[in-house]
Every structure is written in structure tokens, then in C-alpha cells.
Amino acid sequence: MSEPRFRPLAHVRVPTDEVVARARAFYESMNARRTTRHFSTDPVPRAAIEYAIRTAGTAPSGAHQQPWTFVAVSDPAIKQRIRDAAEREEHENYHGRMPAEWLQALAPLGTDEHKTHLTDAPWLVVVFRKAYGLEPDGSRRTYYYTQESVGIAVGFFVAAVHQMGLVTLTHTPNPMGFLSEVLNRPANEKAYLIMPVGYPAPGALVPDLERKPLAEIAVWV
Ligand code: IYR
Numbered sequence: 001m002s003e004p005r006f007r008p009l010a011h012v013r014v015p016t017d018e019v020v021a022r023a024r025a026f027y028e029s030m031n032a033r034r035t036t037r038h039f040s041t042d043p044v045p046r047a048a049i050e051y052a053i054r055t056a057g058t059a060p061s062g063a064h065q066q067p068w069t070f071v072a073v074s075d076p077a078i079k080q081r082i083r084d085a086a087e088r089e090e091h092e093n094y095h096g097r098m099p100a101e102w103l104q105a106l107a108p109l110g111t112d113e114h115k116t117h118l119t120d121a122p123w124l125v126v127v128f129r130k131a132y133g134l135e136p137d138g139s140r141r142t143y144y145y146t147q148e149s150v151g152i153a154v155g156f157f158v159a160a161v162h163q164m165g166l167v168t169l170t171h172t173p174n175p176m177g178f179l180s181e182v183l184n185r186p187a188n189e190k191a192y193l194i195m196p197v198g199y200p201a202p203g204a205l206v207p208d209l210e211r212k213p214l215a216e217i218a219v220w221v
Helices: 016-031 046-056 076-097 100-109 146-163 177-182
Strands: 068-073 123-130 132-134 140-142 189-198
Touching: 016 146, 046 068, 046 123, 046 146, 046 189, 068 076, 068 146, 076 123, 076 177, 123 146, 123 177, 146 189, 177 189
Parallel strands: none
Antiparallel strands: 068 123, 123 189, 132 140
């Protein structure tokens, strides 16, 4: 067992009135974020993706095990393979695998099995969840709260992409086993989702949806 080691928290105290002003500014920025499926093919520098991944990697995680791998794909041939496989799975999903109730829930989003974003976006970031760790001798190490940890990291990634003026989409072409194969990931890494990243296409559309108001999502006691 290793002993805990601490160092001072680097923190600059923010006055209370400024706390609320910052809270509002961040909310307003995040509230302007929308998920679109219409991506421009315009290039995005690799450095932008590197920072988004670095930001995701700052997320808190169970026992600080950081159970994630981000595979950034820009190779058009690999994007095409991912799209072909995803569309095959989604065809099954939309034509029998998803029950009527699910299809009904998705109807307002206008989704279907065609996944043009997977080849239009200049980058696909495929997130893998490490279900367990692997020691150098090949033995398994238990990882804790991996679903929650990777979910939080993805949230940070989405916020980072919005902050830099680009768009992304959380896409889960289930089952996602094909991603391990195409991207050659080890057995302890499970595909979690795909996020295309890029500029929105000119004339990009988003579903005409509203978010739940505070009163519907918060309870104060
Ligand atoms: N994975 C499918 C279906 C889908 C499911 C949910 I839940 C969504 O919010 C959107 C789509 C697809 O990507 O089309």
C-alpha cells in the first residue's frame, strides 16, 4: 500500500458576486451548445483535438485510474471503414433491433441509419473505456466506476469542443465491437462512443427542441 501524498491546492479565491457572474457566463456559453449531425469537411488542426483530449483527461475518475483511451481518427480510409460498419449496425437497429417505443422516442431527432458525419467530419474521436487495467506482467487490475469516469471525461470533451467554436456529436452505433477491431484496441478496452469533431456544415440544422427549465431538473431541500 502506498502512503497518501498531498500538495497545496493551487487556487485563486473568486469574490462571491463574481462567482455568480462567472456561473452565468459559463451557463450561457454551454446553453448555446447544440448537437448537430451536419459537419463541414473543413480541416481542423490536430492541436485542437489534442487540447480537447487533454481537457477530457482532466476529468475526475474512480481511484484516479483514468480508465480511458481516446483514438483520434483523421485517416479517410479508416473513417470510411468505421462509417460502413456503423451503418451496417444501424441498419439492423432501425429495421428491427430497436423496439417501436425506442424508434418513437428518436422520431423528433430525425435520425436514421445514414451516418454521413462519420466521413464528413475531419476528426472522429473514438472513446474507449478501460474495463480493467493490465499490469506489465499481463495480470488484471480492477478499475472502479469506469462508466461514470468515462462519462464525465466525455462531458469535459464536449464542453472543450464547444469552447473552441467547433461542434461534436455523441454517437453510439451499437453494438460497437467493430471499433475495437478496426482500431486494433486490446480486450480490456470497450468502445464507449464516437465523437465526430469539426465545423458545422453551412446551413447545418438541429432539432427544434427545448431544454427542461431549472424548476423541472432541480429540487432544493
Ligand atoms: N445509435 C442510433 C440510435 C440512437 C439512439 C439514441 I438513445 C439517440 O439519442 C440517437 C440515436 C443512431 O445513432 O442513430
